[in-house]
Amino acid sequence: MNKTKKIKGSDLPVSFEDTSIAFQHKSDHELILSYLIFRLTKNPFLVKFLSQAAKFTLSIGLPVKPLIKATVFKQFCGGEKKEEYSKVIAKLSKAAIGTILDYSVEGTKDEVGFEDTKKELLNIIEQSKSNPNIPCTCMKMTAIGSFELLEKISANKTLSEDEQREWNSIKNRLDVICKASYQTDKPIYIDAEESWIQAAIDQLAEEMMSKYNKNKAIVFTTIQLYRWDRIDYFKRLIEQARSGSYKLGMKIVRGAYLEGERERAHRLEYKSPINATKSETDIEYNKALEIFIDNIDVVEICVGTHNENSCKLLVQYMAENKLANNHPHIYFSQLYGMSDNISFNLANAGYNVSKYLPFGPVESTLPYLARRAEENTAIAGQMSKELEIIVKERKRRKSVH
Ligand SMILES: Cc1cc2nc3c(=O)[nH]c(=O)nc-3n(C[C@H](O)[C@H](O)[C@H](O)COP(=O)(O)OP(=O)(O)OC[C@H]3O[C@@H](n4cnc5c(N)ncnc54)[C@H](O)[C@@H]3O)c2cc1C
Numbered sequence: 001m002n003k004t005k006k007i008k009g010s011d012l013p014v015s016f017e018d019t020s021i022a023f024q025h026k027s028d029h030e031l032i033l034s035y036l037i038f039r040l041t042k043n044p045f046l047v048k049f050l051s052q053a054a055k056f057t058l059s060i061g062l063p064v065k066p067l068i069k070a071t072v073f074k075q076f077c078g079g080e081k082k083e084e085y086s087k088v089i090a091k092l093s094k095a096a097i098g099t100i101l102d103y104s105v106e107g108t109k110d111e112v113g114f115e116d117t118k119k120e121l122l123n124i125i126e127q128s129k130s131n132p133n134i135p136c137t138c139m140k141m142t143a144i145g146s147f148e149l150l151e152k153i154s155a156n157k158t159l160s161e162d163e164q165r166e167w168n169s170i171k172n173r174l175d176v177i178c179k180a181s182y183q184t185d186k187p188i189y190i191d192a193e194e195s196w197i198q199a200a201i202d203q204l205a206e207e208m209m210s211k212y213n214k215n216k217a218i219v220f221t222t223i224q225l226y227r228w229d230r231i232d233y234f235k236r237l238i239e240q241a242r243s244g245s246y247k248l249g250m251k252i253v254r255g256a257y258l259e260g261e262r263e264r265a266h267r268l269e270y271k272s273p274i275n276a277t278k279s280e281t282d283i284e285y286n287k288a289l290e291i292f293i294d295n296i297d298v299v300e301i302c303v304g305t306h307n308e309n310s311c312k313l314l315v316q317y318m319a320e321n322k323l324a325n326n327h328p329h330i331y332f333s334q335l336y337g338m339s340d341n342i343s344f345n346l347a348n349a350g351y352n353v354s355k356y357l358p359f360g361p362v363e364s365t366l367p368y369l370a371r372r373a374e375e376n377t378a379i380a381g382q383m384s385k386e387l388e389i390i391v392k393e394r395k396r397r398k399s400v401h
Pocket of ligand 1: 275305
């Protein structure tokens, strides 16, 4: 296929600069709230302090929940219950943006909790059946199975009888979820997690893809391009899909566990699985887009990124190869509350776009919210970009009032 490396912003069929489109769903009041939250998350020490303070004050029963719910939770989450997140789904749908409901209860550790998560996922899949604004579902393997067991499998360790039973339960749960997605004809994205449990996740995802992706990609796995071994893995998966006559569903992300990966590799003295620099990760990410374009007949992707250059590059490849903006094999996806300039402008130009929308009890989403804030402070330039576009939109609104 025809590929040109250089991104020529002005020639692209979409621009991410129109803030009136980006913030069409936000009132003046909501825009000010977003501004204040992003200002606050610029300070890493304050973010660390506030996330610890929030956990502590909630754990001792102080009434801070309404404050959290009206601020950071509102910015990054859909709500606690269906009545609340349904409003967000409806709002996003007005801008032709789909919602990927992300059941954000973290820290589940026993069989009862894993079964509850499975039921919640089946409930989301059922909702998606009749709701065109929920294009697919997403899940974390650690929400339906034990982290320790996934780690043991990944390290090729021998399992005890109990562990073997537990492993079978994880497989059964996953199969029930993927089968329901298949019957509903809506994809399920399996998130990528820490490298030391990822081999087990990959194994499960590959089994499910070969079983349920015969006609189209229902099960999507995820590759993290901050890992230097993932391009080769992507190529292997493509060969596997071709020889097994099934479609490869692939979510492409940079990776969310950078600090933990580096810390563990250093502590246990093995070679870090992570690229040495951000620019190497960027190169790998864009390489994955190129590989995808070359294999679009057998691969369907979700491009999970807030990186404007990567989004522009894919838009450019699509234009050069005369692929329709709403090509059924291509989805762009961002997290709710972030990079609205990318999501809303892409959707406005007719591209397939969705937002990951976490929901669940405020207390249970705290680890997600803390990670969001901490990750954001760690991403060089991300916060200033979020602030820059909000400031630009506020100025624009003042000038038209
Ligand atoms: C829809 C969606 C789904 C996602 N699903 C997953 C998932 O399943 N698993 C997962 O792990 N993450 C997931 N993420 C998070 C994602 O991996 C990134 O952490 C986040 O999106 C930031 O990367 P970026 O491409 O948006 O932006 P950018 O700001 O361009 O990139 C930041 C990223 O670059 C990498 N990076 C930063 N500094 C360095 C460095 N010094 N050396 C090497 N690499 C570096 C890190 O991955 C960092 O997160 C998802 C994100 C989205 C939007």
